[in-house]
Amino acid sequence: MRPLAQCQALLAAVLASAAAVVSTSAPAQDRAGERAAMIETIKSHARSAPSAVEGQGIDPAVLETMAKVPRHLFVPEELRGAAYRDRPLPIGYGQTISQPFIVALMTDLINVGPGDVVLEVGTGSGYQAAVLSPRAGKVYSIEIIPELGKRAAARLAELRYGNVEVKVGDGYYGWPEHAPFDGIVVTAAASHIPPPLVEQLAKGGRMVVPVGAPFATQFLMLVEKRQDGSITTRQLLPVGFVPLRGGR
Numbered sequence: 001m002r003p004l005a006q007c008q009a010l011l012a013a014v015l016a017s018a019a020a021v022v023s024t025s026a027p028a029q030d031r032a033g034e035r036a037a038m039i040e041t042i043k044s045h046a047r048s049a050p051s052a053v054e055g056q057g058i059d060p061a062v063l064e065t066m067a068k069v070p071r072h073l074f075v076p077e078e079l080r081g082a083a084y085r086d087r088p089l090p091i092g093y094g095q096t097i098s099q100p101f102i103v104a105l106m107t108d109l110i111n112v113g114p115g116d117v118v119l120e121v122g123t124g125s126g127y128q129a130a131v132l133s134p135r136a137g138k139v140y141s142i143e144i145i146p147e148l149g150k151r152a153a154a155r156l157a158e159l160r161y162g163n164v165e166v167k168v169g170d171g172y173y174g175w176p177e178h179a180p181f182d183g184i185v186v187t188a189a190a191s192h193i194p195p196p197l198v199e200q201l202a203k204g205g206r207m208v209v210p211v212g213a214p215f216a217t218q219f220l221m222l223v224e225k226r227q228d229g230s231i232t233t234r235q236l237l238p239v240g241f242v243p244l245r246g247g248r
């Protein structure tokens, strides 16, 4: 080989390995072992919270989805080593990505399927939206911090969660243009169940929302709208979410 050709071959090899390091095109294979361990932890956590988890535990289909979503790509690079632990992690701007068990529980509780339209309030990193994406027809997600919303939208597009739409705004008021929603997930704690969200819930739809004073005990609430339009609420378990902000 002539020196120039040799040099080109070396350069090509270096570029190929650099591409392999930064590539996110095959995330499912990446860290699959850590994800499998995370699923086992979620299952055992679910066994210790039977009053919150309905029936036989978390729906296996939800866990199957979570075994594919590359959670490490939704946390800051320096925290990737901790991405699959069953705990929340900081994502900047004083906000956190929820712990895997809570994401599994909330996804399980709204019980949506193909064709359903889901609203998430509090996009944060975009991880919960990514977990909802394959389980619904369309996911609308609202984030109040513009920088987080923009980053999450770009990340979700790059990872090809094509049925998720993110907007920056105050999610307390929901997204009336796309209502009614078959499922609503609120991932920040409100002082009360936001009436506009109850209004925008479809008949037969379910909403999960943490309710309580900021930094005091909050409870995850399940709100159901029956076919006749009546509302039932159930308090499930104590949780710790960042507060729902906004101008009301």
Ligand code: SAH
Binding pocket: 095, 096, 097, 098, 121, 122, 123, 124, 125, 126, 127, 128, 129, 142, 143, 144, 145, 148, 169, 170, 171, 172, 187, 188, 242, 243, 244, 245, 246
């Ligand atoms: N679901 C997120 C975790 C979100 S943390 C994830 O999977 O990563 C809660 C998020 O709710 C924060 O990003 C916070 O900025 C956002 N938030 C707080 N109040 C809000 C409001 N009124 N409307 C929309 N987003 C809000």
